[in-house]
Amino acid sequence: MASSPLAETHGHGAAHHHDALAHQFDSMEQQKESSTLGMWLFLVTEIMFFGGLFLAYVINRSRYPEAFSAASHTLNVLMGGVNTAVLIGSSLTMALAIWAAQVNWRKGIVIFLLLTIALGSVFLGIKAVEYHEKFTHHHVPGPTFQFDGPQPDQAELFFSLYFIMTGLHAVHMIIGIGILAVLAVFAWKGKYDTEYYTPLEMTGLYWHFVDIVWIFLFPLLYLLGAHAR
Numbered sequence: 001m002a003s004s005p006l007a008e009t010h011g012h013g014a015a016h017h018h019d020a021l022a023h024q025f026d027s028m029e030q031q032k033e034s035s036t037l038g039m040w041l042f043l044v045t046e047i048m049f050f051g052g053l054f055l056a057y058v059i060n061r062s063r064y065p066e067a068f069s070a071a072s073h074t075l076n077v078l079m080g081g082v083n084t085a086v087l088i089g090s091s092l093t094m095a096l097a098i099w100a101a102q103v104n105w106r107k108g109i110v111i112f113l114l115l116t117i118a119l120g121s122v123f124l125g126i127k128a129v130e131y132h133e134k135f136t137h138h139h140v141p142g143p144t145f146q147f148d149g150p151q152p153d154q155a156e157l158f159f160s161l162y163f164i165m166t167g168l169h170a171v172h173m174i175i176g177i178g179i180l181a182v183l184a185v186f187a188w189k190g191k192y193d194t195e196y197y198t199p200l201e202m203t204g205l206y207w208h209f210v211d212i213v214w215i216f217l218f219p220l221l222y223l224l225g226a227h228a229r
Contacts, residue, residue: 067157089119183199
């Protein structure tokens with residue numbers, strides 16, 4: 001049942017019709033363009049959201065450099081570095097899943113999506129170990145907070161921003177993993193092919209954005225006190 005790719009014409013609706021084409025669109029290209037625009041608009045709101053947190057961090061870092069540096073010194077750079085490598089790897093497997101769809105390799109789509117899920121889960125597992133470490137050392141802001149370094153109140157502010165920023169990032173990771181799991185099921189059922197893989201591309205944009213956020217979080221949070229290590 002071979003069909004001619006991109007067999008659409010620009011006449012009065014006489015076009016190759018893909019099963020995934022929604023009724024409100026005239027062509028697969030129009031549907032993809034609409035999805036891409038919507039995803040980028042969503043990502044712009046996410047950039048503004050995280051941008052506000054980054055701005056709050058930078059302002060307070062400039063106000064309390066000694067306390068922020070001392071608090072940063074307590075973070076596990078090795079774990080943060082490993083997580084950075086893990087997320088870079090997950091971006092690669094996400095891109096390979098899209099490539100597999102482009103060459104119509106259904107099994108490859110599923111494999112690379114599952115690898116992306118696995119790498120995302122590794123990231124969350126390492127982050128859970130880090131969080132446990134912070135609870136153990138009473139570095140969680142609140143009534144039980146303890147810090148032996150200078151300016152403990154300002155150090156608590158650092159940890160507040162640390163948990164807010166990394167916690168929200170982790171929430172985005174969890175949402176992404178859930179979406180990837182659904183896509184893997186659909187891919188196994190043969191929903192995506194060379195003509196239709198828009199959901200994979202849109203999820204890829206989201207996943208790459210989440211990875212980029214971490215690329216900024218890692219040096220700001222973990223490497224700030226590296227000179228004191």
